[in-house]
Amino acid sequence: MNETFQALRACFEGELTRVFAARTDIPEPLFSAMKYSLFAGGKRIRPVLCLAFADLFGKKEEAMPFALALEMIHTYSLIHDDLPCMDDDDLRRGRPTCHKVYGEGMAVLAGDGLLNLAFETLLSADLTRPGFLEAARTIAACAGGTGMIAGQCADLEGEKQPSCTEDHVAYIHLNKTARMMMAAGMSGALAGGADPASVRCVEGYCRSLGLAFQIQDDILDLEGTVEELGKNTGHDQKKQTYPRAIGLSASKARAERLFEEAAESLRGLNKKTDFFLELLENLSGRRK
Protein backbone atom coordinates (compact mmCIF):
# COMPACT_ATOMS: atom_id res chain seq x y z
CA MET A 1 0.00 0.00 0.00
CA ASN A 2 1.14 3.57 -0.61
CA GLU A 3 2.26 6.22 1.85
CA THR A 4 -1.13 7.85 2.26
CA PHE A 5 -2.65 4.49 3.14
CA GLN A 6 0.10 3.84 5.69
CA ALA A 7 -0.34 7.29 7.21
CA LEU A 8 -4.11 6.90 7.55
CA ARG A 9 -3.64 3.41 8.91
CA ALA A 10 -1.13 4.62 11.50
CA CYS A 11 -3.49 7.43 12.51
CA PHE A 12 -6.31 4.89 12.96
CA GLU A 13 -4.08 2.40 14.77
CA GLY A 14 -2.99 5.05 17.25
CA GLU A 15 -6.56 6.04 18.04
CA LEU A 16 -7.73 2.40 18.36
CA THR A 17 -4.87 1.72 20.78
CA ARG A 18 -5.72 4.84 22.78
CA VAL A 19 -9.41 3.90 22.99
CA PHE A 20 -8.60 0.41 24.22
CA ALA A 21 -6.01 1.58 26.72
CA ALA A 22 -8.83 3.58 28.31
CA ARG A 23 -11.23 0.62 28.48
CA THR A 24 -9.66 -1.42 31.26
CA ASP A 25 -13.11 -1.36 32.86
CA ILE A 26 -13.95 -4.31 30.59
CA PRO A 27 -13.17 -7.45 32.66
CA GLU A 28 -10.76 -10.25 31.82
CA PRO A 29 -10.64 -12.48 29.85
CA LEU A 30 -13.28 -10.66 27.78
CA PHE A 31 -11.04 -7.63 27.33
CA SER A 32 -8.07 -9.70 26.16
CA ALA A 33 -10.23 -11.75 23.79
CA MET A 34 -11.61 -8.57 22.20
CA LYS A 35 -8.13 -7.06 21.88
CA TYR A 36 -6.61 -10.29 20.59
CA SER A 37 -8.76 -10.23 17.48
CA LEU A 38 -8.86 -6.46 17.05
CA PHE A 39 -5.06 -6.13 17.11
CA ALA A 40 -4.27 -9.17 14.99
CA GLY A 41 -2.71 -7.35 12.05
CA GLY A 42 -5.82 -6.65 9.99
CA LYS A 43 -5.41 -4.62 6.79
CA ARG A 44 -7.69 -1.84 8.17
CA ILE A 45 -9.15 -1.23 4.72
CA ARG A 46 -12.57 -0.18 6.02
CA PRO A 47 -11.35 2.46 8.50
CA VAL A 48 -8.82 3.78 5.96
CA LEU A 49 -11.56 4.08 3.32
CA CYS A 50 -13.70 5.94 5.84
CA LEU A 51 -10.94 8.37 6.86
CA ALA A 52 -9.76 8.86 3.27
CA PHE A 53 -13.20 9.84 2.01
CA ALA A 54 -13.76 12.15 4.99
CA ASP A 55 -10.38 13.69 4.11
CA LEU A 56 -11.38 14.07 0.46
CA PHE A 57 -14.29 16.23 1.58
CA GLY A 58 -12.13 18.10 4.06
CA LYS A 59 -12.76 16.58 7.50
CA LYS A 60 -10.57 13.56 8.18
CA GLU A 61 -10.30 13.67 11.97
CA GLU A 62 -14.02 13.93 12.56
CA ALA A 63 -14.70 10.56 10.95
CA MET A 64 -12.67 8.64 13.55
CA PRO A 65 -15.65 7.31 15.59
CA PHE A 66 -17.03 5.81 12.38
CA ALA A 67 -13.65 4.31 11.42
CA LEU A 68 -13.38 2.72 14.89
CA ALA A 69 -16.91 1.32 14.77
CA LEU A 70 -16.38 -0.14 11.28
CA GLU A 71 -13.31 -2.09 12.33
CA MET A 72 -14.96 -3.32 15.53
CA ILE A 73 -17.94 -4.60 13.51
CA HIS A 74 -15.68 -6.20 10.90
CA THR A 75 -13.66 -7.93 13.63
CA TYR A 76 -16.70 -9.24 15.53
CA SER A 77 -18.02 -10.72 12.28
CA LEU A 78 -14.72 -12.57 11.74
CA ILE A 79 -14.73 -13.95 15.32
CA HIS A 80 -18.28 -15.29 14.94
CA ASP A 81 -17.61 -16.50 11.36
CA ASP A 82 -14.63 -18.55 12.58
CA LEU A 83 -16.67 -20.41 15.23
CA PRO A 84 -17.02 -24.19 14.81
CA CYS A 85 -20.77 -23.79 14.18
CA MET A 86 -20.04 -21.33 11.36
CA ASP A 87 -16.92 -21.68 9.14
CA ASP A 88 -14.94 -23.62 11.76
CA ASP A 89 -11.58 -21.96 11.12
CA ASP A 90 -8.54 -22.50 13.35
CA LEU A 91 -6.29 -19.94 11.73
CA ARG A 92 -6.77 -16.23 11.01
CA ARG A 93 -4.06 -13.75 10.03
CA GLY A 94 -1.44 -16.37 10.82
CA ARG A 95 -2.59 -16.89 14.40
CA PRO A 96 -5.01 -19.26 16.14
CA THR A 97 -8.58 -17.92 15.93
CA CYS A 98 -10.19 -16.28 18.96
CA HIS A 99 -12.13 -19.38 20.07
CA LYS A 100 -9.00 -21.56 19.82
CA VAL A 101 -7.29 -19.30 22.36
CA TYR A 102 -10.16 -18.19 24.63
CA GLY A 103 -12.76 -20.93 24.14
CA GLU A 104 -15.99 -20.82 22.16
CA GLY A 105 -18.14 -19.20 24.83
CA MET A 106 -15.69 -16.35 25.36
CA ALA A 107 -15.36 -15.89 21.58
CA VAL A 108 -19.13 -15.48 21.29
CA LEU A 109 -18.98 -12.85 24.06
CA ALA A 110 -15.92 -11.12 22.55
CA GLY A 111 -17.83 -10.75 19.27
CA ASP A 112 -20.92 -9.49 21.08
CA GLY A 113 -18.73 -7.11 23.07
CA LEU A 114 -17.13 -5.64 19.94
CA LEU A 115 -20.47 -5.19 18.19
CA ASN A 116 -21.85 -3.45 21.26
CA LEU A 117 -18.71 -1.32 21.62
CA ALA A 118 -19.02 -0.27 17.99
CA PHE A 119 -22.42 1.23 18.75
CA GLU A 120 -21.26 2.68 22.07
CA THR A 121 -18.58 4.42 19.99
CA LEU A 122 -21.09 5.67 17.41
CA LEU A 123 -23.42 6.95 20.12
CA SER A 124 -20.53 8.72 21.87
CA ALA A 125 -19.93 10.84 18.75
CA ASP A 126 -21.50 14.27 18.50
CA LEU A 127 -24.49 13.11 16.45
CA THR A 128 -25.83 16.66 16.16
CA ARG A 129 -23.14 17.50 13.58
CA PRO A 130 -24.25 17.55 9.93
CA GLY A 131 -24.10 14.10 8.36
CA PHE A 132 -23.14 12.30 11.56
CA LEU A 133 -26.49 10.71 12.37
CA GLU A 134 -26.92 9.58 8.76
CA ALA A 135 -23.39 8.13 8.84
CA ALA A 136 -24.19 6.15 12.00
CA ARG A 137 -27.49 4.94 10.55
CA THR A 138 -25.73 3.86 7.34
CA ILE A 139 -23.24 1.74 9.27
CA ALA A 140 -26.03 0.18 11.36
CA ALA A 141 -28.09 -0.69 8.28
CA CYS A 142 -25.12 -2.10 6.32
CA ALA A 143 -24.02 -4.26 9.28
CA GLY A 144 -27.41 -5.73 10.15
CA GLY A 145 -30.00 -8.28 9.06
CA THR A 146 -30.48 -6.59 5.70
CA GLY A 147 -26.73 -6.15 5.18
CA MET A 148 -23.71 -8.09 6.38
CA ILE A 149 -25.66 -10.53 8.55
CA ALA A 150 -28.00 -11.24 5.62
CA GLY A 151 -24.89 -12.16 3.63
CA GLN A 152 -23.60 -14.41 6.41
CA CYS A 153 -27.02 -16.10 6.54
CA ALA A 154 -26.97 -16.76 2.76
CA ASP A 155 -23.37 -17.97 3.04
CA LEU A 156 -24.30 -20.46 5.77
CA GLU A 157 -27.42 -21.62 3.94
CA GLY A 158 -25.46 -21.93 0.68
CA GLU A 159 -23.28 -24.66 2.17
CA LYS A 160 -26.33 -26.93 2.30
CA GLN A 161 -27.03 -26.54 -1.41
CA PRO A 162 -25.48 -28.98 -3.90
CA SER A 163 -25.33 -26.47 -6.75
CA CYS A 164 -23.79 -23.01 -6.91
CA THR A 165 -25.52 -20.22 -8.80
CA GLU A 166 -24.14 -16.86 -9.85
CA ASP A 167 -27.16 -15.06 -8.37
CA HIS A 168 -26.63 -16.63 -4.99
CA VAL A 169 -22.91 -15.79 -5.01
CA ALA A 170 -23.61 -12.21 -6.08
CA TYR A 171 -26.08 -11.80 -3.19
CA ILE A 172 -23.57 -13.16 -0.68
CA HIS A 173 -20.73 -10.97 -1.97
CA LEU A 174 -22.85 -7.81 -2.05
CA ASN A 175 -24.13 -8.26 1.48
CA LYS A 176 -21.39 -10.11 3.32
CA THR A 177 -18.47 -8.04 2.00
CA ALA A 178 -19.41 -5.07 -0.16
CA ARG A 179 -22.01 -3.58 2.19
CA MET A 180 -19.46 -2.89 4.95
CA MET A 181 -17.06 -1.36 2.38
CA MET A 182 -19.95 0.85 1.23
CA ALA A 183 -20.67 1.74 4.87
CA ALA A 184 -17.02 2.69 5.27
CA GLY A 185 -16.88 5.04 2.29
CA MET A 186 -20.34 6.51 2.77
CA SER A 187 -19.95 7.18 6.49
CA GLY A 188 -16.62 8.90 5.82
CA ALA A 189 -18.10 10.98 3.01
CA LEU A 190 -21.15 11.90 5.11
CA ALA A 191 -19.02 12.84 8.12
CA GLY A 192 -16.85 14.88 5.75
CA GLY A 193 -19.86 16.85 4.56
CA ALA A 194 -20.34 15.33 1.08
CA ASP A 195 -23.49 16.19 -0.88
CA PRO A 196 -25.92 13.35 -1.77
CA ALA A 197 -24.68 13.00 -5.37
CA SER A 198 -21.08 12.59 -4.18
CA VAL A 199 -22.16 10.05 -1.56
CA ARG A 200 -23.72 7.99 -4.39
CA CYS A 201 -20.39 8.05 -6.29
CA VAL A 202 -18.54 6.93 -3.16
CA GLU A 203 -21.12 4.18 -2.66
CA GLY A 204 -20.57 2.94 -6.22
CA TYR A 205 -16.79 2.95 -5.85
CA CYS A 206 -16.94 1.00 -2.58
CA ARG A 207 -19.53 -1.46 -3.89
CA SER A 208 -17.38 -2.38 -6.91
CA LEU A 209 -14.21 -2.48 -4.80
CA GLY A 210 -15.92 -4.71 -2.21
CA LEU A 211 -17.29 -7.11 -4.82
CA ALA A 212 -13.90 -7.36 -6.54
CA PHE A 213 -12.23 -7.88 -3.17
CA GLN A 214 -14.45 -10.84 -2.30
CA ILE A 215 -13.97 -12.47 -5.72
CA GLN A 216 -10.22 -12.19 -5.05
CA ASP A 217 -10.77 -13.88 -1.69
CA ASP A 218 -12.52 -16.75 -3.46
CA ILE A 219 -9.64 -17.02 -5.97
CA LEU A 220 -6.96 -16.80 -3.26
CA ASP A 221 -8.66 -19.62 -1.38
CA LEU A 222 -7.91 -21.76 -4.44
CA GLU A 223 -4.56 -20.33 -5.53
CA GLY A 224 -2.96 -18.82 -2.42
CA THR A 225 -0.90 -20.57 0.24
CA VAL A 226 -1.47 -20.75 3.98
CA GLU A 227 1.79 -18.82 4.47
CA GLU A 228 0.69 -15.98 2.20
CA LEU A 229 -2.86 -15.71 3.53
CA GLY A 230 -2.38 -16.53 7.21
CA LYS A 231 -5.48 -18.71 7.07
CA ASN A 232 -6.28 -22.19 5.84
CA THR A 233 -7.11 -22.53 2.14
CA GLY A 234 -9.22 -24.81 0.00
CA HIS A 235 -12.10 -24.96 2.46
CA ASP A 236 -14.44 -22.97 0.23
CA GLN A 237 -15.26 -26.07 -1.82
CA LYS A 238 -18.70 -26.42 -0.30
CA LYS A 239 -19.23 -22.65 -0.34
CA GLN A 240 -20.97 -20.50 -2.91
CA THR A 241 -18.05 -18.86 -4.76
CA TYR A 242 -17.46 -17.24 -8.15
CA PRO A 243 -14.87 -19.84 -9.25
CA ARG A 244 -17.43 -22.57 -8.57
CA ALA A 245 -20.24 -20.65 -10.28
CA ILE A 246 -18.51 -19.31 -13.41
CA GLY A 247 -14.98 -20.79 -13.40
CA LEU A 248 -11.59 -19.40 -12.42
CA SER A 249 -10.67 -17.34 -15.47
CA ALA A 250 -14.12 -15.78 -15.78
CA SER A 251 -13.87 -14.90 -12.07
CA LYS A 252 -10.54 -13.14 -12.62
CA ALA A 253 -11.99 -11.20 -15.53
CA ARG A 254 -15.00 -10.26 -13.39
CA ALA A 255 -12.77 -8.93 -10.62
CA GLU A 256 -10.77 -6.87 -13.12
CA ARG A 257 -13.93 -5.38 -14.60
CA LEU A 258 -15.19 -4.48 -11.14
CA PHE A 259 -11.95 -2.66 -10.35
CA GLU A 260 -12.46 -0.69 -13.58
CA GLU A 261 -16.04 0.11 -12.63
CA ALA A 262 -14.81 1.33 -9.25
CA ALA A 263 -12.44 3.71 -11.02
CA GLU A 264 -15.28 4.97 -13.22
CA SER A 265 -17.39 5.74 -10.15
CA LEU A 266 -14.73 8.20 -8.99
CA ARG A 267 -15.13 10.43 -12.05
CA GLY A 268 -18.43 11.85 -10.82
CA LEU A 269 -16.69 13.33 -7.80
CA ASN A 270 -14.69 15.95 -9.73
CA LYS A 271 -11.94 15.75 -7.15
CA LYS A 272 -8.33 14.66 -6.94
CA THR A 273 -8.86 10.95 -6.47
CA ASP A 274 -5.32 9.62 -7.05
CA PHE A 275 -5.27 7.84 -3.70
CA PHE A 276 -8.43 5.90 -4.49
CA LEU A 277 -7.17 4.92 -7.97
CA GLU A 278 -3.86 3.76 -6.49
CA LEU A 279 -5.74 1.75 -3.88
CA LEU A 280 -7.52 -0.12 -6.68
CA GLU A 281 -4.19 -0.85 -8.37
CA ASN A 282 -2.65 -2.09 -5.13
CA LEU A 283 -5.64 -4.25 -4.29
CA SER A 284 -5.95 -5.73 -7.78
CA GLY A 285 -2.52 -7.32 -7.42
CA ARG A 286 -2.90 -8.52 -3.84
CA ARG A 287 -1.73 -11.99 -2.83
CA LYS A 288 -3.21 -11.93 0.69
Added chain:
Amino acid sequence: MNETFQALRACFEGELTRVFAARTDIPEPLFSAMKYSLFAGGKRIRPVLCLAFADLFGKKEEAMPFALALEMIHTYSLIHDDLPCMDDDDLRRGRPTCHKVYGEGMAVLAGDGLLNLAFETLLSADLTRPGFLEAARTIAACAGGTGMIAGQCADLEGEKQPSCTEDHVAYIHLNKTARMMMAAGMSGALAGGADPASVRCVEGYCRSLGLAFQIQDDILDLEGTVEELGKNTGHDQKKQTYPRAIGLSASKARAERLFEEAAESLRGLNKKTDFFLELLENLSGRRK
Protein backbone atom coordinates in the same frame (compact mmCIF):
# COMPACT_ATOMS: atom_id res chain seq x y z
CA MET B 1 -49.46 -8.88 36.85
CA ASN B 2 -51.95 -6.03 37.20
CA GLU B 3 -54.00 -4.23 34.55
CA THR B 4 -51.52 -1.43 33.98
CA PHE B 5 -48.78 -3.96 33.34
CA GLN B 6 -51.01 -5.85 30.88
CA ALA B 7 -51.94 -2.63 29.10
CA LEU B 8 -48.33 -1.50 28.73
CA ARG B 9 -47.35 -5.00 27.65
CA ALA B 10 -50.10 -5.07 25.01
CA CYS B 11 -49.03 -1.65 23.75
CA PHE B 12 -45.44 -2.86 23.45
CA GLU B 13 -46.46 -6.17 21.88
CA GLY B 14 -48.48 -4.37 19.21
CA GLU B 15 -45.58 -2.11 18.32
CA LEU B 16 -43.05 -4.97 18.24
CA THR B 17 -45.37 -6.93 15.94
CA ARG B 18 -45.80 -3.89 13.68
CA VAL B 19 -42.03 -3.29 13.50
CA PHE B 20 -41.37 -6.90 12.54
CA ALA B 21 -44.18 -7.07 9.99
CA ALA B 22 -42.36 -4.23 8.21
CA ARG B 23 -38.99 -5.99 8.25
CA THR B 24 -39.57 -8.70 5.65
CA ASP B 25 -36.40 -7.37 3.99
CA ILE B 26 -34.49 -9.55 6.46
CA PRO B 27 -33.91 -12.89 4.65
CA GLU B 28 -35.01 -16.34 5.74
CA PRO B 29 -34.27 -18.29 7.88
CA LEU B 30 -32.60 -15.41 9.77
CA PHE B 31 -35.89 -13.50 10.00
CA SER B 32 -37.80 -16.50 11.40
CA ALA B 33 -35.02 -17.33 13.87
CA MET B 34 -35.05 -13.74 15.19
CA LYS B 35 -38.86 -13.74 15.44
CA TYR B 36 -38.98 -17.21 17.01
CA SER B 37 -37.08 -16.03 20.07
CA LEU B 38 -38.51 -12.53 20.23
CA PHE B 39 -42.12 -13.76 20.20
CA ALA B 40 -41.66 -16.69 22.56
CA GLY B 41 -43.87 -15.42 25.37
CA GLY B 42 -41.33 -13.37 27.31
CA LYS B 43 -42.57 -11.46 30.36
CA ARG B 44 -41.58 -8.12 28.74
CA ILE B 45 -40.52 -6.71 32.12
CA ARG B 46 -37.79 -4.48 30.67
CA PRO B 47 -39.92 -2.73 28.01
CA VAL B 48 -42.80 -2.36 30.48
CA LEU B 49 -40.44 -0.79 33.06
CA CYS B 50 -39.20 1.59 30.37
CA LEU B 51 -42.67 2.62 29.22
CA ALA B 52 -44.01 2.87 32.77
CA PHE B 53 -41.26 5.24 33.90
CA ALA B 54 -41.64 7.35 30.76
CA ASP B 55 -45.35 7.47 31.56
CA LEU B 56 -44.64 8.48 35.17
CA PHE B 57 -42.82 11.53 33.84
CA GLY B 58 -45.52 12.19 31.25
CA LYS B 59 -44.27 10.80 27.93
CA LYS B 60 -45.05 7.10 27.51
CA GLU B 61 -45.30 6.84 23.72
CA GLU B 62 -41.98 8.51 23.05
CA ALA B 63 -40.03 5.83 24.90
CA MET B 64 -41.11 3.07 22.49
CA PRO B 65 -37.80 2.89 20.52
CA PHE B 66 -35.98 2.30 23.81
CA ALA B 67 -38.51 -0.35 24.93
CA LEU B 68 -38.05 -2.16 21.60
CA ALA B 69 -34.26 -2.03 21.76
CA LEU B 70 -34.22 -3.30 25.36
CA GLU B 71 -36.26 -6.40 24.52
CA MET B 72 -34.18 -7.10 21.39
CA ILE B 73 -30.98 -6.92 23.45
CA HIS B 74 -32.46 -9.09 26.22
CA THR B 75 -33.57 -11.69 23.65
CA TYR B 76 -30.23 -11.80 21.81
CA SER B 77 -28.47 -12.39 25.14
CA LEU B 78 -30.77 -15.35 25.88
CA ILE B 79 -30.15 -16.88 22.41
CA HIS B 80 -26.38 -16.66 22.84
CA ASP B 81 -26.56 -17.78 26.52
CA ASP B 82 -28.46 -20.92 25.50
CA LEU B 83 -25.80 -22.02 22.96
CA PRO B 84 -23.98 -25.31 23.66
CA CYS B 85 -20.71 -23.39 24.21
CA MET B 86 -22.40 -21.21 26.84
CA ASP B 87 -25.16 -22.61 29.14
CA ASP B 88 -26.17 -25.38 26.70
CA ASP B 89 -29.93 -25.14 27.26
CA ASP B 90 -32.46 -27.03 25.13
CA LEU B 91 -35.57 -25.47 26.58
CA ARG B 92 -36.61 -21.82 27.02
CA ARG B 93 -40.11 -20.57 27.86
CA GLY B 94 -41.45 -24.08 27.31
CA ARG B 95 -40.13 -24.35 23.75
CA PRO B 96 -36.93 -25.67 22.18
CA THR B 97 -34.21 -23.01 22.21
CA CYS B 98 -33.33 -21.11 19.03
CA HIS B 99 -30.31 -23.25 18.13
CA LYS B 100 -32.31 -26.48 18.60
CA VAL B 101 -34.73 -25.28 15.92
CA TYR B 102 -32.52 -23.29 13.53
CA GLY B 103 -29.05 -24.72 14.18
CA GLU B 104 -26.16 -23.18 16.10
CA GLY B 105 -24.79 -21.05 13.28
CA MET B 106 -28.16 -19.46 12.57
CA ALA B 107 -28.72 -18.89 16.31
CA VAL B 108 -25.41 -16.99 16.50
CA LEU B 109 -26.56 -14.85 13.55
CA ALA B 110 -30.09 -14.38 14.96
CA GLY B 111 -28.54 -13.04 18.18
CA ASP B 112 -26.18 -10.78 16.24
CA GLY B 113 -29.11 -9.63 14.10
CA LEU B 114 -31.20 -8.70 17.14
CA LEU B 115 -28.35 -6.81 18.79
CA ASN B 116 -27.73 -4.90 15.57
CA LEU B 117 -31.47 -4.25 15.11
CA ALA B 118 -31.65 -2.88 18.65
CA PHE B 119 -29.12 -0.21 17.71
CA GLU B 120 -30.72 0.41 14.31
CA THR B 121 -33.90 1.08 16.30
CA LEU B 122 -32.14 3.42 18.75
CA LEU B 123 -30.46 5.31 15.90
CA SER B 124 -33.79 5.64 14.07
CA ALA B 125 -35.24 7.57 17.03
CA ASP B 126 -35.16 11.36 17.00
CA LEU B 127 -32.00 11.66 19.08
CA THR B 128 -32.17 15.45 19.06
CA ARG B 129 -35.03 15.34 21.62
CA PRO B 130 -34.07 16.10 25.24
CA GLY B 131 -32.88 13.01 27.07
CA PHE B 132 -32.99 10.73 24.02
CA LEU B 133 -29.26 10.54 23.29
CA GLU B 134 -28.49 9.97 26.98
CA ALA B 135 -31.15 7.23 27.07
CA ALA B 136 -29.58 5.50 24.06
CA ARG B 137 -26.09 5.82 25.54
CA THR B 138 -27.32 4.39 28.85
CA ILE B 139 -28.72 1.30 27.12
CA ALA B 140 -25.51 0.84 25.10
CA ALA B 141 -23.33 1.09 28.23
CA CYS B 142 -25.50 -1.24 30.32
CA ALA B 143 -25.61 -3.87 27.55
CA GLY B 144 -21.90 -3.92 26.74
CA GLY B 145 -18.53 -5.13 27.98
CA THR B 146 -18.83 -3.14 31.20
CA GLY B 147 -22.44 -4.20 31.73
CA MET B 148 -24.43 -7.27 30.73
CA ILE B 149 -21.62 -8.89 28.72
CA ALA B 150 -19.23 -8.38 31.66
CA GLY B 151 -21.75 -10.32 33.77
CA GLN B 152 -21.97 -13.10 31.19
CA CYS B 153 -18.17 -13.28 31.14
CA ALA B 154 -18.01 -13.61 34.95
CA ASP B 155 -20.83 -16.17 34.83
CA LEU B 156 -18.95 -18.29 32.28
CA GLU B 157 -15.64 -17.98 34.15
CA GLY B 158 -17.37 -18.78 37.45
CA GLU B 159 -18.24 -22.26 36.20
CA LYS B 160 -14.56 -23.14 36.19
CA GLN B 161 -14.12 -22.23 39.86
CA PRO B 162 -14.58 -24.86 42.55
CA SER B 163 -15.79 -22.43 45.20
CA CYS B 164 -18.56 -19.87 45.13
CA THR B 165 -18.13 -16.49 46.80
CA GLU B 166 -20.76 -13.89 47.60
CA ASP B 167 -18.71 -11.13 45.94
CA HIS B 168 -18.49 -13.04 42.68
CA VAL B 169 -22.24 -13.76 42.70
CA ALA B 170 -23.04 -10.13 43.50
CA TYR B 171 -20.91 -8.98 40.53
CA ILE B 172 -22.63 -11.42 38.17
CA HIS B 173 -26.13 -10.45 39.34
CA LEU B 174 -25.45 -6.73 39.14
CA ASN B 175 -24.04 -6.90 35.64
CA LYS B 176 -25.79 -9.82 33.97
CA THR B 177 -29.29 -9.00 35.19
CA ALA B 178 -29.66 -5.74 37.11
CA ARG B 179 -27.85 -3.52 34.59
CA MET B 180 -30.42 -4.11 31.82
CA MET B 181 -33.26 -3.48 34.33
CA MET B 182 -31.51 -0.24 35.24
CA ALA B 183 -31.15 0.61 31.56
CA ALA B 184 -34.88 -0.02 31.13
CA GLY B 185 -35.99 2.29 33.91
CA MET B 186 -33.39 4.98 33.28
CA SER B 187 -33.95 5.16 29.52
CA GLY B 188 -37.70 5.46 30.10
CA ALA B 189 -37.22 8.15 32.74
CA LEU B 190 -34.76 10.06 30.53
CA ALA B 191 -37.04 9.86 27.50
CA GLY B 192 -39.88 11.01 29.74
CA GLY B 193 -37.92 14.10 30.74
CA ALA B 194 -36.94 13.16 34.30
CA ASP B 195 -34.43 15.36 36.14
CA PRO B 196 -31.07 13.81 37.22
CA ALA B 197 -32.12 13.25 40.85
CA SER B 198 -35.22 11.37 39.74
CA VAL B 199 -33.18 9.27 37.29
CA ARG B 200 -30.98 8.23 40.25
CA CYS B 201 -34.08 7.11 42.21
CA VAL B 202 -35.28 5.10 39.20
CA GLU B 203 -31.82 3.57 38.87
CA GLY B 204 -31.88 2.50 42.53
CA TYR B 205 -35.35 0.96 42.21
CA CYS B 206 -34.38 -1.00 39.10
CA ARG B 207 -31.05 -2.12 40.55
CA SER B 208 -32.70 -3.58 43.67
CA LEU B 209 -35.52 -5.10 41.61
CA GLY B 210 -33.04 -6.66 39.17
CA LEU B 211 -30.85 -8.10 41.94
CA ALA B 212 -33.90 -9.56 43.72
CA PHE B 213 -35.16 -10.94 40.42
CA GLN B 214 -31.93 -12.82 39.77
CA ILE B 215 -31.77 -14.25 43.30
CA GLN B 216 -35.31 -15.55 42.69
CA ASP B 217 -34.07 -17.13 39.44
CA ASP B 218 -31.34 -18.92 41.39
CA ILE B 219 -33.91 -20.12 43.97
CA LEU B 220 -36.41 -21.20 41.30
CA ASP B 221 -33.69 -23.25 39.60
CA LEU B 222 -33.57 -25.26 42.85
CA GLU B 223 -37.25 -25.24 43.86
CA GLY B 224 -39.26 -24.71 40.67
CA THR B 225 -40.42 -27.33 38.20
CA VAL B 226 -39.74 -27.54 34.46
CA GLU B 227 -43.50 -27.14 33.88
CA GLU B 228 -43.68 -23.92 35.91
CA LEU B 229 -40.51 -22.35 34.51
CA GLY B 230 -40.56 -23.57 30.91
CA LYS B 231 -36.86 -24.31 31.19
CA ASN B 232 -34.74 -27.06 32.65
CA THR B 233 -33.91 -26.78 36.34
CA GLY B 234 -31.10 -27.88 38.64
CA HIS B 235 -28.37 -27.05 36.14
CA ASP B 236 -27.06 -24.12 38.17
CA GLN B 237 -25.09 -26.47 40.44
CA LYS B 238 -21.78 -25.51 38.88
CA LYS B 239 -22.79 -21.84 38.63
CA GLN B 240 -22.09 -19.00 41.01
CA THR B 241 -25.46 -18.53 42.78
CA TYR B 242 -26.71 -17.03 46.06
CA PRO B 243 -28.06 -20.35 47.39
CA ARG B 244 -24.60 -21.88 46.87
CA ALA B 245 -22.83 -18.88 48.40
CA ILE B 246 -25.01 -18.09 51.43
CA GLY B 247 -27.65 -20.86 51.59
CA LEU B 248 -31.29 -21.02 50.56
CA SER B 249 -33.01 -19.27 53.46
CA ALA B 250 -30.48 -16.43 53.58
CA SER B 251 -31.02 -16.02 49.83
CA LYS B 252 -34.77 -15.71 50.29
CA ALA B 253 -34.25 -13.13 53.02
CA ARG B 254 -31.84 -11.23 50.77
CA ALA B 255 -34.37 -11.12 47.93
CA GLU B 256 -37.07 -9.85 50.28
CA ARG B 257 -34.80 -7.12 51.62
CA LEU B 258 -33.94 -6.05 48.07
CA PHE B 259 -37.63 -5.74 47.20
CA GLU B 260 -37.99 -3.50 50.26
CA GLU B 261 -35.01 -1.41 49.19
CA ALA B 262 -36.57 -1.03 45.76
CA ALA B 263 -39.72 0.32 47.37
CA GLU B 264 -37.66 2.76 49.42
CA SER B 265 -35.98 4.10 46.28
CA LEU B 266 -39.38 5.18 44.98
CA ARG B 267 -39.95 7.61 47.86
CA GLY B 268 -37.49 10.12 46.46
CA LEU B 269 -39.61 10.55 43.35
CA ASN B 270 -42.53 12.30 45.12
CA LYS B 271 -44.93 10.82 42.60
CA LYS B 272 -47.80 8.36 42.55
CA THR B 273 -45.80 5.14 42.33
CA ASP B 274 -48.55 2.57 43.07
CA PHE B 275 -47.81 0.67 39.87
CA PHE B 276 -44.16 0.21 40.76
CA LEU B 277 -44.99 -0.92 44.31
CA GLU B 278 -47.52 -3.42 42.99
CA LEU B 279 -44.96 -4.69 40.51
CA LEU B 280 -42.63 -5.48 43.42
CA GLU B 281 -45.42 -7.35 45.19
CA ASN B 282 -46.29 -9.34 42.09
CA LEU B 283 -42.67 -10.19 41.36
CA SER B 284 -41.84 -11.15 44.94
CA GLY B 285 -44.35 -14.02 44.78
CA ARG B 286 -43.46 -15.24 41.28
CA ARG B 287 -43.17 -18.94 40.57
CA LYS B 288 -41.77 -18.59 37.05
